[in-house]
Amino acid sequence: MNSTAKTLAPIPLLDLESEYRALGESISAAVQRTIDSRQFILGREVAAFEEEFADYCRAPHATGVNSGTSALHLALLACGVGPGDEVVTVPFTFYATVAAIGYCGATAVFADIDPRTFNLDPAALEAAITPRTRAILPVHLYGQPADMDAICAIARRHGLPVIEDAAQAHGAELAGRRAGSLADIACFSFYPTKNLGAAGEGGMVTTANPEFARTVRMLRDWGQERKYHPVLKGFNYRLEGMQAAVLRVKLPHLDRWNDARRASAALYDSLLDHPSLIRPFTLPEARHVYHLYTVRVPARDAVQRSLDAAAVQTAVHYPTPIHLLPAYATPRYRAGDFPRAEVAALSVLSLPMNPWLTPDQVRRAAAALLDALNALEIPAPLCDNRS
């Protein structure tokens, strides 16, 4: 590494500071407006944001909740998932996907990923379905929709509902259809680092099914439609007015922000031509919104340290597949059961990606990555398990 690297400003993985600077006074005004209205929980701002987000996703119904995890929990319950049931999902995801299945008393059954996209492999899904399967939960990892045509065709054949984990995919599309309207019901997170982030926690469930929408709406607020008359055992999963007000300020910018991410990804793609690197693969029908720009490299941890020394922030999403995490391990699964997920966990590296990256920053990050790969002692062959 050259000695000036340390003195260069770090290239940030995320850039919440620029996001809030770009929005100026409008966030403070939205917060103040909510305080003035005293509608702190649900209320006008939440109702308005639900309508705007439903429109954005081209979904008939949207219900605001207090996190992406709560959205997953309620979507699973709306699909009738309960104790003794199995839900098929991927072992390569953020563990909230799997935790929510556990909250229902159900069992997560894993199906391996397509090594090109890191998303649920339809053939593996087919093989994982049993008579106990009650729902299918694909994840649109890194901002690219899973292969929903194939997944939904299998689901239809088995009479199973499909739930999208769209927590990383606000605005992503498949054949012109938006995430949030690609299956029976979909879940979003507004965790601050997501493509659309609240100033705190938040989430949303979208669906075209009015019964699912009604159940989720009741369950998020103690199982009641009328105060003090709960008809279901529900939860306190309500979205706050202030979060909705902040999200309403941001939503009109989302498409532009996603376009900026896509432009940076295209620049990375053009620069990162190296025999021991695999760039993100996008399905021909997909509009990827690059929540993360994640490559595969050999000697990943060493490469990450080199980038750190060059002031390029990176992260690993995710270092351990769920079936190998102590908290989620079960006798059902062992190391080696999901080789594609396990190899992915060893090789993935997420590069700086946010709407405020400049072409210069992308070029610097790409150059540092190529330097790091060229400096590897033994040109380690990349474990390329694309099939």
Ligand SMILES: *Cc1c(COP(=O)(O)O)cnc(C)c1O
């Ligand atoms: C962030 C995330 C969640 C959880 O969302 P929270 O709002 O943090 O509860 C679920 N699934 C995936 C894939 C995520 O990235």
